[in-house]
Amino acid sequence: METGLVLLLLLAPFVGFLTNIFLGKQLGKNASGYLGSLAVIVSFVVTTVFFLQVSASKQPITVHLFDWFTLDSFNVNFDILLDQLSLLWLMFVTGIGSLIHIYSISYMHDDENIHKFFSYLNLFIFFMITLVVGSNLLIMFIGWEGVGLCSYLLIGFWYKNQDYNDAAKKAFIMNRIGDLGFLVGIFIIGYVFNTLDFMTIKQAVLAGEAKANLAWIGIATLCLFIGACGKSAQIPLYTWLPDAMAGPTPVSALIHAATMVTAGIFMITRLNFLFDLTPDVQTVIAAVGVATSVLAASIGLMQNDIKKVLAYSTVSQLGLMFLALGLGAYEVAVFHVVTHAFFKACLFLGSGSVIHALHxxxxxxxxxxxxxxxxxxxxxxxxxTLAISGIPPFAGFFSKDEILMVAFHKDKVLWVLASIASIMTAFYMFRLLYLTFFKEFRGTEEQKHHLHESPALITLPLIVLGILSAVGGALSIPGNSWLNNFLQPVFAHKAHAEHHLDNTAYMLMGLAVVGALIGIGIAYSKYIKKGEIPAEDDQITGFANVVYQKYHVDESYMRIFVKPIYAISKFLRDYIETGLSDIVFGFGNVAEGLSLQGKKLQNGNIGFYLFAFVFGLCSIVFYLFFLR
Known part of the structure; x- marks a missing residue:
């Protein structure tokens, strides 16, 4: 029974992908959309069944599908692990995924390739499920690479625009850079533990068998973190995610806000028992996370593209999650992943609703x-917007407050930097809100004439996500956290987030709210009270232009990495490859000359062929009997 349900969970989106990719055009636009949505809803229902079962029993479910391969004593099985962590991730992957599929039915209705769009979305969900439920690093890597492929397909979905193709290639290449680190980490862990199975590695670590290999484990966890930097858009591999906004808005909501970009957080949380052994690597993770959060938040202050603002907001929020991971508060990072999935998916889909109305x-x-x-x-x-800004009682307040509270108790400098990022978040998000929804309409008369609320298939997912953004914080109330208790079996330590509501906690909450209100107040003063409108591109000067141009990081990468590689490639092509080809073609010319002479023997004369046959046979006999 369990095996059948697991296969249904895993394969329903894959069947949806196959059906839409091969038969979607014949089925019609509406049919392909509803079929793709149904496939993900089936996975969500199965996930809910397993979630309730594990919640009641508190025991993980492991399903052995088949033996994969064996090399001497090194075995890899294709097993499915459904524990508290994987099921929690599956709940919002398939749940929010279902809402986004439903949203896309209306949003992509006029696209001629809508069947391809839903097939790619279904394939993405299939690989994301594979990433989450795999019982070992190799299965996780299959899903890891699969979601990277789907990201490439969906970012460049409108392939007739070359800029979108470039954005897709950029995302694919930068993810591959991180994935190389991930692969090296997998090889080292396989070497050290002679297994890639999560539970076996955890048992070995808890038994103290890893102490003799701490240096190798440190290298492995650093390499795994490099992989997480690529997938979850951290410094220096973050620049692909803002460009990924080239894809349709549902793609931004599904892949680049709620699911794929959280894969790095999932991987580190899954291997928490290894990262706990390497405090130096955890320090690096926390430093990179907070630096990414501040950098991305500062860039978001000056962006005028509604999706670009949300993109840099995503990078900044991911930085806060990595800060929590680096401080060892894995359950706090997971909490922010969940609440972020609610409010960021709502924000992206809301921006899509606006873009849809404004053509x-x-x-x-x-x-x-x-x-x-x-x-x-x-x-x-x-x-x-209130949720992401950290205003109580909305979801983001609780999860962001937990991160700030942990940072305050571990490192005051990190707390200050994270607080600054949070204040900037409140400012640029309300800047976005005020510029989009308040004052007078600044578009064309034609746009103004056609302004309207979006259809029900778009607004219904928004309502559901809005409700979740409002009440999602109830998952982990300080001092009485359901989420921490639920996730406790996954971790090798006691939860860090069980802070009692003492005077310090109330002070930190108050400071966080005051900081958010300061950011909101500045935005209100500039864009409502004074009615300011951001300057046009050619009028932005000074340091404001540096921030608007994203600190010229992309241009720096182009000068430091891309152009030298192009120059080396040109040299190799024009000189080395040309010289080698002359040598190779020289051998080829000799072979061609010999063949020209040899083929003259094939003249079609049967008598000559019989003579050659008899002569050859006589030669063989003569050699065997007289020369040996």
Whole structure:
């Protein structure tokens, strides 16, 4: 029974992919959308069944599908692990995935390749499930690479635009750089433990068998973190994610807000028992996380593309999650992953609703005044904005407060930097809200004439995500955390987040709220009270232009890495490859000359062929009997 349900969980999206890719055009636009959505809903229902079962029994479910391969004493099985961590991840992967599929039915309705879009979305869900439920690092790596492939396909979905193709290639290549580190980490762990199975490695670590190999484990965890930097967009491999906004908005919501970019957090949390052995690597993780959070938040202050603001917000929030991981508070990072999935998916889908109403317009300088026209979109967007800004009692307040609280008790410098990032978040998110929904409409008359609320298939997922953004914080209330208790069997240590609500906790909560209100107040003063509109691109000067140009990081990468590689490639092509080809073609010319002479023997004369046959046979006999 369990095996059948596991296969249904795993294969339902894959069957949806196959059906849509081969038969989607014949089925029609609506049919392909509903079929793709149904496939993910089936996985969500199965996930819910397993989630309730594990919640009641508190025992993980392991299903052996088949023996994969054996090399001497090194065995790798294709097993499925459904424990508290994987099921929690599956709940929002398949749950939010279902909502985004439903949203996409209406959003992508006019696209001629809608069947391909849903097939790619289904394939992504299949690989994301594979990544989450695998019982060993090799199965995780299959899903890891699979979601990278789907990201490439979906970012470049509108392939007739070359800029979108470039964005897709950039995402694919930068992820491969990180994945090389991930692979090296897998090889080292396999060498040290003679297994890649998570539970076996955990048992070995808890038994003290890893102490003799701490140096190798440190290298392995650092390599795994490099892989996480690529997938979860951390310094220096973060620049692909903002460019990934080239894909359709549902792609941004599904892959680059709620699921794929959290794969790095999932992997580190899954291997928490290894990272606990390497405090130096944890320090690196925390430093990179907080630096990424501050850098991305500062860039978000000046962006005018509504999706770019949300993209840098995603990078910044991922940085806070890595800060929590680096401080050893894995359950806090997971909590923020869950609440972030709620409010960021709502924000991206809300931005898609706005873009849909404005016929593709993404520049906030051309928006405004949508509050009264798009009431549902505005209300849900407001709730999600309050959540990400850390205003109580919305979901983001609780998870972000936990991160700040852990940082305060572990390292005051990290707490200050994370608090600054949070204040900037509140500012640029309310800047986005005010520029998009308040004051007068600044678009064209034609756009103004066609302004309307989005259809029900778009607003329904927004309402659900808005509700989750409002109440999601109840999963982990300080001092009485359901989430920490639920996840405790996954960790090798007692939860770090069980802070009692003492005076220090209340002080930190108050400071966090005051910081958020300061950011909101500055945004209100600039964009509501003074009615400021961001300057046009050619009018932005000084340091503001440096921030607007994203600190010229992409240009620096181009000069430092891309152009030298191009130069080396050109040299190899023009000189080395040409010289080698002359040598190779020289041998080829000799062979061609011999063949020209040899083929003259094949003249079609049967008598000559019989003579050659008899002569050859006589030669063989003569050699065997007289020369041996």
């Amino acid at each position: 593709g317009e993404q520049d906030m300088r051309r928006m405004g005044g949508l509050k009264s026209v798009m009431t549902i979109t505005y209300t849900t967007f407001l709730i999600a």
